[in-house]
Amino acid sequence: MIVIVKPDATAAQLEQLLGRIRELGLTPMVSQGAERTVVGLIGDERLVSDGVLESLPAVEQVMPILKPYKLVSREFKKTDSIVEVRGIPFGGPEIQVIAGPCSVETAEQMRKAAEAVRAAGCRLMRGGAFKPRTSPYTFQGVGDEGLDFFREAADAYDLPIVTELMDVRKIDVFLEKKVDVIQIGTRNMQNFDLLKEVGRLNVPVILKRGMSATIKEWLMAAEYIAAHGNHRIIFAERGIRTFETQYRNVLDVTAIPVLKKETHLPVIVDPSHAGGKAALVAPLAKAAIAAGADGLLIESHPCPEEAWCDADQALSPEQLTQLMGELRRVAEAIGRTL
Ligand code: PEP
Ligand code: MN
Numbered sequence: 001m002i003v004i005v006k007p008d009a010t011a012a013q014l015e016q017l018l019g020r021i022r023e024l025g026l027t028p029m030v031s032q033g034a035e036r037t038v039v040g041l042i043g044d045e046r047l048v049s050d051g052v053l054e055s056l057p058a059v060e061q062v063m064p065i066l067k068p069y070k071l072v073s074r075e076f077k078k079t080d081s082i083v084e085v086r087g088i089p090f091g092g093p094e095i096q097v098i099a100g101p102c103s104v105e106t107a108e109q110m111r112k113a114a115e116a117v118r119a120a121g122c123r124l125m126r127g128g129a130f131k132p133r134t135s136p137y138t139f140q141g142v143g144d145e146g147l148d149f150f151r152e153a154a155d156a157y158d159l160p161i162v163t164e165l166m167d168v169r170k171i172d173v174f175l176e177k178k179v180d181v182i183q184i185g186t187r188n189m190q191n192f193d194l195l196k197e198v199g200r201l202n203v204p205v206i207l208k209r210g211m212s213a214t215i216k217e218w219l220m221a222a223e224y225i226a227a228h229g230n231h232r233i234i235f236a237e238r239g240i241r242t243f244e245t246q247y248r249n250v251l252d253v254t255a256i257p258v259l260k261k262e263t264h265l266p267v268i269v270d271p272s273h274a275g276g277k278a279a280l281v282a283p284l285a286k287a288a289i290a291a292g293a294d295g296l297l298i299e300s301h302p303c304p305e306e307a308w309c310d311a312d313q314a315l316s317p318e319q320l321t322q323l324m325g326e327l328r329r330v331a332e333a334i335g336r337t338l
Contacts, residue, residue, distance in 0.1 A: 017059060253287055
């Protein structure tokens with residue numbers, strides 16, 4: 001359930017409400033909106049008998065949340081949430097593009113990649129130091145050292161870094177290297193222990209959709225993160241599995257408006273892993289922006305044919321720059337900026 005707080009409630013009255021909720025054995029989650037404050041109750045709601053909260057001076061209304069996902073739902077918070085990454089807003093009128101290689105390879109490759117990402121006008125950089133590969137015999141990522149290359153290259157161009165976390169044992173290294181956004185990949189969307197641990201951090205999280213996950217399962221995975229205290233979640237649609245084999249995955253464009261209706265959190269799209277081919281990235285990226293996505297996650301490489309991973313889908317620096325120009329016009333057409 002959620003408690004709507006009276007607009008004129010004092011700080012002391014709000015504290016009294018939070019204290020009462022804790023006494024009942026539940027955890028209060030406060031969401032401070034521009035117009036109103038609401039408090040979500042986490043725990044066994046049967047412990048709250050009728051009228052016990054309504055009688056408090058801070059309380060305007062107590063309402064059940066009917067959806068199984070609560071903190072991430074629009075029922076909990078009507079207005080769009082902005083997730084800021086070092087001052088860069090996700091979820092507002094400005095569309096954010098994150099670009100960079102599939103995997104971190106060398107210091108030189110990351111320097112060139114960062115230069116191209118910045119020159120194209122993207123505001124954040126991606127790159128995996130730990131790669132979830134289908135085969136145990138293929139390149140698994142350069143590991144901890146890669147985070148150093150990445151950090152150095154991105155810092156030189158003032159780009160926050162986005163990188164995938166697969167293992168809870170790497171959280172300390174991620175914090176030490178000051179990873180700006182933790183990516184949870186498609187294969188780990190329902191790794192609930194990983195989600196719980198990421199939920200305890202104060203670091204923004206990109207939660208990719210499981211390749212065979214329903215929208216409800218995806219929202220529930222985000223709820224795991226939020227329920228453990230981290231509300232800085234960005235959803236990323238990256239294509240799903242269907243009967244079609246002509247391309248890597250099917251970009252579920254419909255998921256964008258559906259998710260925007262179900263959640264107050266930002267939604268971005270990864271057209272690279274959806275299409276799996278460089279030539280498909282631009283049309284899918286444009287479709288995503290037109291459908292209301294708040295940002296894009298794009299694979300680019302200083303020299304795509306030499307990429308150690310996902311070479312077929314990487315954009316060259318020139319292709320990335322051209323795409324950014326085209327996307328700017330699509331954004332403008334729907335009243336947004338890029
Ligand atoms: C990636 O972004 O590098 C990646 C592995 O993506 P996904 O989890 O969507 O396959
Ligand atoms: Mn990739």
